Amino acid sequence: MKQAQPPEISPRPSACPGLWRIVAARDGGICRIKLPGGLLLADQAEAVADAAERFAGGVIEATNRGNLQIRGIGNDHRGLVEHLLAAGLGPREAAGDDVRNLMLSPLAGLDPSMLLDTRPLAGQILALLEGTPRFHELSAKFAVQLDGGEGLAMLEHPHDLWLSATQFEQRNWLVFGLAGCPVDQAVGAVPAEQGLALVRTVLQRFLDLATPEQSRMRQLLATCGVEHFIDGMDIRRDAAVSSWRRTKVPGTWLGVLAQQQGLALGVAPPLGRLTPAMLRGAARITRQWGDGSLRLSPWQSLVLTSIDPAHIELARDQLMALGMLCAPDVPLARVTACTGASGCAKAEADTKADAVTLAAQLHHGAPASVHLTACPRSCAVAHVAPATLLARASGRYDLYLRDARLPGFGRLRGANLTPEEAGAMLDLPTEHLDD
Ligand code: SF4
Known part of the structure; x- marks a missing residue:
């Protein structure tokens, strides 16, 4: 993996923290670590816990976009960033840090209700965002959601572009919309294999049409309108698309969660705040009983995937002992x-x-x-x-x-x-x- 060094980086001005842009707050600096589809490997979780102790006050936050941030950072910014880069927590291209805003279900590729395993396309979209210099002009808040039809899915956070898997004529399609959520009416659809090309077209068109003051899709659409935006795009717009509705599956993100095979555990740190001990403990438990990874969710929670069903109660008890909230009825x-x-x-x-x-x-x-x-x-x-x-x-x-x-x-x-x-x-x- 290509590792960029901190001295080469001059982050753009923004109020949002980034990996290199450590933003000052009352309790010290804040560094945001963007995770690909919310995925955090156990070794990386330990690296974040170590960094929070060595270079900051020990407060780690789960964000509502499935990322992590470290708070209370002292003066050694370079040491902190190098530590995180060494754990593979940086972008593929240093200038692509801000645009790594792609939300997936925390059970992408595993959810029993999913229509599409979004992970391969998500990898391509992230590579496109990070590897295309022009897309680095996008706002640090500009965000894309790729919804595979999972039961465990955030359907309320607005995104500048959202795509949602469906089937028409026994083929996989992606319906999409602008400045909204998958529960909104779709604007159009493309065959699933054209999803990457659609994302590229939408981002290019946004940058072509937006004024410097228009950093988000809703701001652009307020002046240019959806019809003008999609004019000439090779997309499907028929009755099947306009009558498409995202089905919501009732459920929770906490406790034992079903996978297509096996079980997952959803747990939440109180008020989104993790201690290094909690993160290290979660890493140890996923290594011992799961697949060695954690997924951060838009509910400021963690999902431990593919937990051995024979040990799921024990894993939950261990996570509760760390101070995690493991049931939806905990106030x-x-x-x-x-x-x-x-x-x-x-x-x-x-x-x-x-x-x-x-x-x-x-x-x-x-x-x-x-x-x-x-x-x-x-x-x-x-x-x-x-x-x-x-x-x-x-x-x-x-x-x-x-x-x-x-x-x-x-x-x-x-x-x-x-x-x-x-x-x-x-x-x-x-x-x-x-x-
Ligand atoms: S919402 Fe809270 S954290 Fe955000 S700026 Fe206001 S006081 Fe600060």
């Missing part, structure tokens, strides 16, 4: 929080601590997901949560319930609440909050 597993006052200068409140207080008020099993954000940016979630607490001062929040008819966080349910008061209001069975 803290349904609560997310942005970094908050302990690490972010923009924060009005300590959301991480308040989230723990709030979760303690949730007694009715599995509440719908609740997000605490310490400022209106809500940068820690990619879509509006069923319930959002927006900090207005330390320990004080406005509570909003998602309402598709309203912009922003939704309908104001309560103002100036303590975490305990908000928790009491939210202590309802799931169906009372999901819209």
